[in-house]
Amino acid sequence: MSDLLHVFVFERIAVRGALVQLDATWRHIRNLHAHPPAVERLLGECIVASALLASTLKRGSGSVILQMQGDGPVSLLVAECSGDFGLRCTARYAQPIPDAPLARLLGNGRCAITVGAVTSTRRYQGVVPLEDATLAGALQTYMARSEQLESRILLFAAADAASGLLLQRIPERHETDADGWNRVTHLGSTARADELSMLAAPMLLRRLFPEDDVRLFGGRPLRFECSCSRDRVLGMLKSLRREEVEAILAEQGQVEVTCEFCGQRYVFPPDRCREIFS
């Protein structure tokens, strides 16, 4: 399998779904930074979740950003899926990181979900407390509370692959099969990590839902992509006060900024920094 997002609908019941399978892209992201295993697992789940949520948006609605913050050893975790399915993520934490579940890593935490283009007025944000034991649980709570959408989410991340499955009730469609939702969510929840990561989408869906007709739409490629640029970093420097930039120059001789997402270094010599303020 290679870095694809599939969306599907059940023909006879009012349920839609999405499947995210990452391998080379996930390995690339892992190679950018060496994180402790627990952080890496959470990042993998987060990046898969951002793509699953992006699959529910209308085309061209912009990006999905998941931002988890807490007072635990992991203070910040961000995953972003752009409007054309470029993925990036980053984490801030204090070592040592215990190999522990979400609640111990983030502590008293919350997850903010931002949807929409950066420049759009239609951008909105929802926040869900991280009371659930898992990110998938927290996102199901978010969907139910702020979107009124009943959803089931599975998220897996290991060294070689990260994957996830979303099942969502379609509220506007009349339901004729009273037990349909319960049946497919029960069957979907039996999916193992290796099945979700390794099986081609048609085979996986046939194996999980043998009695239901599922219409699968063409896979959409997912890839790593960072939106950082020299111009954006310059814009950030412009937002600082001149004294702040002068203090950095006095201490370091130049201003050096490293992108937290992709590791790209941007260096600005003193004359370029002073041009900003002249």
Ligand SMILES: [Zn+2]
């Ligand atoms: Zn970058």
